[in-house]
Amino acid sequence: MRPILWALALAPFTLAVKHEDFKTCAQSSFCRRLKGIAKRQAESTSTFTSPYSVSPPTISDDEGRYTFPITSSLYPEIRFELRVDVLAEGNGIVRLRMDEVASSTGLRRYNETARWALVEAEPMLAGAGDSSVRTEKGKTVIRYGPKEAKLELEIQHSPFKITQSREGRAQVVINEKSLFHMEHFRKKKEKVEAVVGEAEQMVLGGDGVDRAWFEEEDDEAFEERFRQWTDSKPKGPEALSVDITFPGVEHIYGLPEHASPLSLPDTVGPHAHYSDPYRLYNVDIFEYLADSPMALYGAIPLLHAHSASHSVGILNLVGSDTFVDVEHTHTGVHTHWMSESGILDLLLLPGPRPSELFKQNAILTGTTALPPQWSTAYHQCRWNYVDETDVMDVQRRFDEVDIPLDVTWLDIEHAEEHRYFDWDAKHFPDPVRMQEAVAAKGRKMVAIIDPHIKKVDSFRIYSDAKDLDILVKKADGSNFEGWCWTGSSVWVDFFNPNSWDWWTRMFSFATWKDSTPSLFIWNDMNEPSVFDGPEISVPRDTIHHGGWENRDVHNINGMLFHNQTTQALIQRESPAQRPFVLSRSFFAGSQRFSAIWTGDNMGTWDHFAGETAMLLSNNIAGMSFSGADIGGFFGNPSPELLVRWYQAGAFMPFMRAHAHLDTKRREPYLYPEPTRGLIRDAVRTRYALLGVWYNAFHDASTQGWPIMRPQYVVFPEDKDGFAVDDQYYVGGEGLLVKPVTREGATTTEVYIADDQPYYDYFTHSLHPAQATPHNLTLSTPLSAYPVLIQGGSILPIRQRIRRSSPLMWQDPYTLIIALSKSGEAEGQLYSDDGTGYGYEGGEYVWRRFSLSLSAKGKGKKGGKGRMLRSERHPDSMEKEKERNGWAEKVGHVGVEQVVVLGLEEEPRDVKGARGERVEWKWEAGAAAGASGKGEEERASRLVLKKPGVGIVGDWQIEIS
Known part of the structure; x- marks a missing residue:
């Protein structure tokens, strides 16, 4: 069994990312259809207006909720509904929801994303008198929020358009480019009939609108093939398109997780940096590219738009496969969101500055959980420490070279045949003894628990899950089976509430007798990763609790796994102790439950250079407790690169060294001087500053502030800093850090925006204040890297x-x-x-x-x-x-x-x-x-x- 598994599993590791394993927009029928609207619009010589129109609100109550009927001239018989909620908290957060109403097919669009992403699925509405509405001259205007903000939401009735403004200035415009479209449910036999006109063939709606603009014939609308897989689509086409424009800004940030600059470059138009949209679809991607819009392990559908005068944000609660196009123009930034399924559930965050955006996102999705203090220190990991002797040797050798260490990790080989919860008795004969020996040094251990469950009746986890009927189902209702590290595997459906108490019991000390209070958990592969599945994941037509398909909930799936693991660790002790769970897959709200890392990076200079921007993007979207594998997961970094990575890693919120099993061992104690000493210095610097880090984590847990703060956040009016993404401030603690990411660099430039002196943290040399923004050129031989203390x-x-x-x-x-x-x-x-x-x-x-x-x-x-x-x-x-x-x-x-x-x-x-x-x-x-x-x-x-x-x-x- 194992040789076959290794051959299958290791094949992707031998090359760079296999593009053919993952869909592009053109290979995804829903994206192809929706992007076709934008393409035809751009190529049209005439102005095309949206077929959607809004009627005046049928409900206008005094508690911040307004409901509008919507119709489409393409299909006048189909009814839609727009609901506008003005929320009580957040100084003017507005929620927009739109769904098809009373479909004749009896089908429903997925509408439960908020249940998992938000702290409260239905946040409290503003009270009586906190908003007002008036309808006149073909539009409805809602005034809301603090009086001094003068916030308005203008809903243009026909063609449908929504504009959010502050003090009379438009800041967010929805459907400005007429790309909004919600594919209605239909029966497979339904065909659009052609009407031949004088000049061309047109497909007409109820009032002569050209349906072909929106709905070209698509042979894959009800069934789609990708390589050797067929995706049945029992509900047919149900995609959603919405264009969102941010007038008057030059920079937008967010959409983690991508290996891209912090200020998102264009994917369309004359200045396109990428040829495909940013994709939000959690996948297990090997050796991902250092600069790409391809999907990675996590997805947070959040954007910040920023200018020197204002900041606004949007959170799009969609859990399905989503592509986002970006284009900068002289009037602002246009974005086009294309999702495979789900309702429109859009939250407008009014800002008006980055600090308010973080608080508003925290009100909605929660703050970073205050972690156990030890988890903010140094972690040592490898795939794999092979046995108990190896683990104890790591402890001894770290002590011998005087390098502090808090956590030692065990990857998949610690479990017998990768049956998580079952230790490999040959190599770990007494796991409790080992854990207690590590704990005696003041340290902890982390063991991996992946979501794939080995499909053998003798494995209690499998037999329990099968008997409880809590496994993910195939489209035909049978249990889904796939191939992962364990061989033939099944997956628990954590959308099913019946799985929750059971999973908690699995972590109790009474059930998992080989665990102790010093053992914590790593949830990997939870996109989920399926080696023999489409895009290395589960088929989209697999079924979760409630009858929802994986296509509806795919990006949310991994969050439910690490959420339930976190709850299990909290409940295993009385009084409860803070859990530590590391997750690879994540979604909006994941910060409430776990830390994350940037996945299977490579030990190269270009990957190292790109990590800071990725982590900054995660931080501004709420995922502050994040880091990147020091040294890179793949490859054998040079001593210079490894030293530089440790220096940078000492200033990541999550500091862990990790490596693939095919790499050379690279624990710090294995290196001769001066490499070992330079690594020691970096790790010890982290420990000296643990009080500063804990301050920053506390601020993140109480206020929603990012721990790594990009330049535009700290200095929101300094235009020269808006695109800077290779340096950052640690919380509000006054530490400015810039990793040295160029091979052989002996000098490094640091951008200074404010008129304050800066002091070198290590040497206490002073860089005098200057009235204008400027660059400092610092000497950075291998023993030095820029860590500056801001004056004050x-x-x-x-x-x-x-x-x-x-x-x-x-x-x-x-x-x-x-x-x-x-x-x-x-x-x-x-x-x-x-x-x-x-x-x-x-x-x-x-x-x-x-x-x-x-x-x-x-x-x-x-x-x-x-x-x-x-x-x-x-x-x-x-x-x-x-x-x-x-x-x-x-x-x-x-x-x-x-x-x-x-x-x-x-x-x-x-x-x-x-x-x-x-x-x-x-x-x-x-x-x-x-x-x-x-x-x-x-x-x-x-x-x-x-x-x-x-x-x-x-x-x-x-x-x-």
Whole structure:
């Protein structure tokens, strides 16, 4: 069995991506039909208007919901309905839904995407008086949202068009190009009759509209072939097309996951960068291209449109195969969405700035779950660590070379015949002993649990799932079977609620006796991947719970798998502990349940260079806990590339090294100096900054902010930064990072947008503020890479690096204070137990640090003194009057030193929290307010030694 499996499975690894395995738009009948509308429109010499028209609302209630009948002159007998919801939260979010009504076929379009993607499938509507409607002169205008925003939704009745505007300025236009089309249900025998005109053959609708514009004859409307597979289509054609235009913008972002620039380039028009649309269809794609619109493992149908004056966003709740064309023009950016099935369920996010867009998306789809603290540290993985001895050898050798490590991973070979949950007893004779030995070092383990289940009656997972009748079905109602790592396999249908409790029991310690509390889960292959299926996945006509076809829910499928795994880990312990699940497939809302990574990348410079843009795209769409395999999954990176990848990986939210089984072993300890030392330095830098990372994760979990923030997000009015996607800021912590992605680079340019000084994190050299945006050319030999502290920031770091992060919880902090141009700074520290849910009840510590000018204690040269304060963060809800167990536990954790960069002169005196004199060390250097014309030089450094303060309680230190 295994040799056959390996031969089948490894074949795709030997070459670059096999394009022939995956459909293009031209090979997808629905996309071919819908894109044909746009093509004919572009080639037409006359203006074509949409056949769809809207009647005035039949329902206009006082609770933010308006319902409009819609008809199409192509098929006057078919009824559609548009529903407009004004939501209570989000300062003006509007939801547009359109569906066919009362089809004579009795068929339904899939309308449950919101159930899985949104926190609430039916978000609360705005209250009475929060919106108003008027209908006149062929249009209906709805006013809504904050009064000062002056938001309006204008619905033009005929031809159908919707315009969202702010303060009278159009920001989103739907159906401006008349490409909206919803294919109605019909019987297979229905044929469109031809009417011969004087000049040409036309197919006419009810009022003489040319049907051929929208519905060319398509022999594949009810059955479609792709290579050796046939896709039956029992519901016939049900595709959906909608064009969405963003006037007055030059950049749009989003549509993860693609290996493309952050600012999405054109797919049509004179400046097309790609020849095919961006595709959203979760697939297992081997050795994907470094620059391509091809589908990858995840899909989030979200776009941000941005200009110096405003930002808007749209979230299109569609779970089926979707292609999106993009074209930039002098008036704005046009997009054309083409989906195989589903209703129109579109949410308009009004912004008006990126910060509001993140909050609005978080209101709808949720925030990144606050992960266990250890999961933000370094992970070591390989396909595969071969046995228990190998696993323990990894622990020993990391310790010998003084490289910290938190998590060791096991790939598919840990399971007997890839029967997940069943350990290979020959190589892992005592899994509990192994897990406990790893845990004794303060570390965790992750084991893979893939969705394919080996089809043998002796395997309890299969027999249980078969008996419960919770497996995905073929079109004929029998259980679907396919080929994956296990050989002949079946798949659980996680849309079926009967699977949920059962899956939870599979992870209980009573059932899975070879697991312990230190074991966590990796859900791979959950697109799902089927080696002998069309596009390496399940056929589209397979059936899920409720009778829905996979074509309706394909992109949502993987999210349900990792969601239920997450719920199972939460429920396996009492009190519950935070889970860690890594998923490859994802959809809008996945951030509530798991981390993700960018899949099977290659160990090449071009793949490495493209990772930052991919991760930024994931971050702005909510998937903040994301990373890329360090070193690349495929191939054998050179020592230089591996070092550069570790340096970049130390500043990814998810930091994991991983490699294919055919690659050479590349654990850091295997390399000679100086390579090993440079990797060690990068990993230890990650550990020193874990407090900063945890701050950023906390902000993501409470506010929806991305952890990796692109330039346009931090500086939304700086046009020169809108397309920058090779550098980013870590949360709101004031760290600017730019990976070095050119082979042999000894210098690297970093773009600076603001009039603030920047400090090198490693050397504390100062780059003076300049009034205009500019590039810094930094020296970057292999031992150096750009990590800059923005002036005005305070970083809480730990300088005592231990073998794993949980062992550092009692270690003191150092505050790095990088003064702004005006001589001030602020920062934060969020801390909790890192594993449980006590923080939800206020058991945490959240401090705001600030260094501000003081009128007291003028310096010898007329400079003002400063006051360094630690205060309860103004947004904190931590327990104060009742017992705060975490605050009590870390009450002894101190601040061992304070480093102030950029002071203009040595202080005359420093007084601690109780008025005592604090010892300090002064190193003269450049001041924060130095002239922008000056060259880089070392900043002045004031080091306060043992200031006698901690991370709990208010205090202040006076620097005079």
